[in-house]
Structure formats: structure tokens, C-alpha cells
Amino acid sequence: MRPSRRITQCLLVGAALSALLAGCATAPPQAVAAPTRAVVSGPTNLRMFAEQSRLSGEAIADLVPSTQPGCSAAVGKVGIVVWAAAAGLADHAAGIPVTTETRFDIASVSKQFTATAILMLQRDGLISLSDPISDYVDDLPWWGAEVTLDQLMHHTSRIPDYWVELDDIGIGFTEPADQQVTVDAIRREQALVPGTGFDYSNSNYVLLAEVVGRVSGLPLPEFLAERIFAPLGLDMVLAPTLHAPDIALSYDDDLSLQEAGWTSYGHTGIITTPSELVRWGDQYRTGDIIQDDFDSGAVLQDDGELYAAGMNIQEDGDLAHKGRMGGFISAFTVSADRETVIAVMCNGHLSNRNGISDRLWAIWDPHSAE
Template sequence: MHLSRLVWVVACASALALLAGCAATPPTLGIGPRTHAVTTTDKRPLQSDAAVDDLIDAERPGCSAAVGIRGEVVWAGATGIADLTTGEPVTTQTRFDMASVSKQFTATAILMLQRDGALTLADPISAYVDGLPSWGRSVTLDQLMHHTSRVPDYWTVLDRDGIGFSDPADHARILNAIRRLTTLETDAGYSYSNSNYVLLAEVVARVSGQPLPEFLADRIFTPLGLDMELSPGLVAADVALSYDADDQFQPPGWTAYGAIGIFTTPSELVRWGDQYRAGDIIQDDFAVGASDEGTGEFYAAGMDIEADGDLNHNGRFGGYTSTFTVSADRETTIAVMCNGHAADRFGLADALWVIWAPPEEVAP
């Protein structure tokens, strides 16, 4: 059984008029699963609706997705269940933890502070975080940002201590777990670790005098008018619950921030994505020092630069999964967020990419 649909069509004179600023903010008619903001002759919104219906099970934990062009939301859709107990549906207004897609905001905060002259990426992490092992004197902020620090993931310590994913472990406890990582990984080069971004969150707090959630709200979310909130483990009426691959409720107990924990909708995320095209918060230093992943891709400031020039980052935290892509020309952004580990986020993202990506980026 499919969810009832809310379809909003804004008739612009042409696609060019849309790109020039034709209004793309839907009227407040409700929170249905479909939003269209292109010409009535454009078939892409209906094709996107069909992709959601074909790929996401409406009776299981679901997904919400959005497409943005030059910062305007041109399509949004959703289906599935946000709360299996109540039957509350996923809508385009449902919020999710974007999981590791959050990392770009932590990295951006660090770069903003470097522009302020408050730190440099060459600084050792020990200058800002007390109580670290000896590696704290040699590991730099640059290495943390680009995942070349070799600091192991804190998940290994929590697992060793028998602290399951749904067991409580707040930011302070996880930071202390990182302090107990006495040795670095042996292989040099790129090695993805959530510990890196928990440490960077502490740098922001030490330098700015504000915890990372407050810094992001004051310096990024509010100035850009983004409805985003860094609050790991957030429980609210409009937040989808997290479910594992068997549709069992999987509440996250680990609430460290920096690596994960920003709650929002795909529509808000694709609005943010326009910063990579024309923003003043994202600047050229975004790609400075990007590390080679050995696949023709590079890890920049919390985002992958793919071989074809696209930007991408994926996220998974319990049942919350996400994927976020910005086209190589920085014109088009696509975001998918789901609340079920089994939901096909990549299939939906790929389908939307074929529909919406610039023609030169779609393989024949």
C-alpha cells in the first residue's frame, strides 16, 4: 500500500528561469511524501517518484530523498515507516541522523577557525586535547581531518569493553576511550576512523569556547537558515526511529559528536550542498591536503573527491544510513536518508543520479 501523495507543481517559464531563481519553496500544505518544483513538462519528478516506489518498501523502515539544483530543492520524495509501533510514515519533513555525512561540518568548523587565525592544521592534537598518549604530540589536525592519523576507531575499544551499540556511552566516555588507544595503526596512509572527528570536535570547543553543537548552530546553521541540529541520540516526534536489517528497533546509545549526529532532512542537506558551488563558508581550502585513498579518489575536508570530480560521502550509524553527492560541476546535489539498515539507499541514489545528474556525467 503506497502512502497518499502531496504533489506541488510550480510552473516556471523554463528550466533557465528556475536556475535564475524561480521560487522553489513549497506552500505549507502539509508534509506529504512528494514535492515537485519544476515545470509541468519536466518528466524527472514523476520518474523520481517511481524510483522511490519501486526501490523502497512502503511497509518497512523507509527513506527520504531530495534533489537540489543550484541550491533550490527541485524534487523531494519519501516512503516507508518512521515508527513501526505507531505506523507513523516517513515524509519529506521527517528528520534523520545523517551519520558520517556529518563529518564535513566538523571539518568546515576547523577550517573556519584556521581562517580566523585561531589554529593551523599543522598543530599537534595534544595542543588542544589533554591526556592523550604519546602519539598526541605527533598527530596533527591535518592528519585527523584527512584520515591519515592512524588513530584506531574508538568502536574497537567500546567493543572490547563489551559496550554494545545501544548501551550508553556519551561524548566524554568515548573521548576517554580514545585516550586509551595507546598505539597507532601500523600501516601508513589513508585509514578511515571516527576517532579523528571526535578529536576535532574537541579542538573546536577548546579554541572557540563553544561546544561543537553550539559553534555549528551559531556559525553555519543559523546564518544559512538551515534546519539542522547536532544532537546525537535525538528523540523527537519528527525524528525517524532506527531499525536494524531485521526491522528491530536499534536505539543508538553512543552519543559522541564530531563524526556523526546531525539531524535534518534531505531537502535541507541539498540546500547546504550549494556551498560547494557558490558558498563563502566552503572555500578553496576545502581540498588542500586531501589524502589519496588509493582508488583515484581523495578525502578532503569531510568529503570524498571522486575520480570524476563528484563529491560524495556515505553514512551509517545503526539503522540510520545516508548518502550525499554533489556533481562535478557543483550544480546538482542529491541526498538520501533512511531509518532502516536494509533500505536501499544506494539503489535509490543511483536511480536519482541517472535522472537528475548533468548529461555529461551519466554513463551511456
């Protein structure tokens, strides 16, 4: 017998299933336009979504213990949130549950937003991806004149990850280190030969954030708010280490709090819910903000995947990225046809993010069984 678990679950596919919403334990995700495309309308699809919702609820119940740090997940179809659920605890000590409205730091899944900001500035004619980073960030070592914005975006700069330098000077994860401290740490790092292969490094996206601020006159958090979040009506904010009653706490393996002191951004730090993230994911289909330049210059990785503008392009055409910052872990996937988007967010190192994401993908992606 499956143990009783507290699960918040919503099925959201328009008025035809409005009765289901009445039983949802929390308010539904932000309202979106009523479904009009065949993929989310019609009795057959509505019945199918109901079955997929049931199976998804079982997946959450199986994989998220009710007495441990929790997880929240959502599924979108052509920009419409069709299912969302949550289980586990947002605050372990206080016993406060995760709900579908609980916010999380999405960690490295944030990178796609920084990359999008850079591409927007290039479309505006203000920068070129072929520009060296030294055009925008002062006092860099020799590699500043050689590393291009393109190499930063695609992780071929060969600049080491900034945490190595912070650790060397005694600034651990819980010690204060803001954007300036982090950029100064990157200035002290010595790159290998730029452009000689893929080497994932958070330093790349910290530097790209500096480019956005220098060129636009707005720090990256403000740029994203004005150019992306507000126009799309997304409830998102770039604010690393933000504390609020609706933001989950972050837990290590032993259930100790993982309270970050690092507040740099560009590589991490967007706070939101899975439902909001899957709404954003529809940009890969519509092309309103994410355009054809998204995968221009994508770089081949050792595992056969390509790295584009802050997202991995898998061999089957799906887009994906995962994140980890402290106890916050996340997974974000967009189907090859760009019609299905799944987001998973958890607040504990031991949370089964991958298991949840894989189960949901098998349930919701129409091509997963092919």
C-alpha cells in the same frame, strides 16, 4: 502491476509549477529564493523537471516498500530544492509514514560540518592544520604529539576507531557512552605510524570536535548552530540520539529498534531532512562558507578517490559521502559542476540507500549519461 505505495512527493521550482504544490501530501521544504539562473528557469527546464520528478517518484515506489522502514530524498539545483519525496515508515509499530519533513540522523555525512568548523577556525587565525592534537586535547599517549589536525581531518592519523575500545570494555552500541567516555576510550588506543596512509576512523572527528570546543569556547553543537546553521537558515541540529515526533526511529535488519546509547559527536549526529541537506550542499558552489581550502591536502585512497574535508572527491569530480549509525543510513552527492545536489536518508539497515541514490543521480545529473 506495481503495488500501490504511499509516497509523499513534491516538485518545487517556483510559481510556474505552484499548482503541483497543492497536491503535495505535506508542507514543502523550507522556502528558498525564487529561481533566477537558467539551470532552473524557462519552460524547457520546467517541463524537464516535471519529467524528472515523475521518474524519481517511480524510483522511490520501486525501491522503498510501504510496509518497511522508509526513506526520504531530495534534489537541489543551485541551492533550490526542486524535488523531494518520501515513502515507507518512520515508526514501524505505529504505522507512521515517512514524509519529506521527517528528520533523520545523517550519520557520517555529518563529518563535513566538523571539518568546515576546523577550517573556519584556521581562517580566523586560531589554529593551524599542522598543529599536533596534543595542543588541544590533554592526556593523550605518545601519538598526541605527532598526530596533526590535518591527519585527523584526512584520516591519516592511524588512530583506531573508538568503537573497538568501547567494545573491549563492554560498552555496546545501546549502552551509554557520551563525548567524555568516548574521548577517554580514544586516549587508551594505540595508533600505528601516523601519516602512513589513509585509514578511515571515527576517532579522528571526535577529536576534531574537541578542538572546536577548546578553541572557540563553544561545544561543537553550539558552534555549528551559531556559525553555520543559523546564518544559512538551515533547520539542523547536532544532537545524537535526539527523540522527537518528527524524527524517524532507527531499525535493524530484523526490524528491532536500534536505539543508540552513544552520544559522542563530531563524526555523526546531525539531525535534519534531505531538503535541508541539499540546501547546505550549495555551499560547495557558492563558496560562502566552504572555500578553496576545502580540498587542500586531500589524500588519495586505495579506490582512487580523494578524501578532502569530510567529503570524498570522486575521480569524475563529484563529491560524495555516505553514513551509517544504527539503522540510520544516508547518502549525499554533489555534482562535479557543483550545481546538482542529492540527499537520501533512510531509517532501516535493509533500506536500499545506494539504489535510490544511483537512480536519482542518473535522472538528475546532466553529466551522468556522458
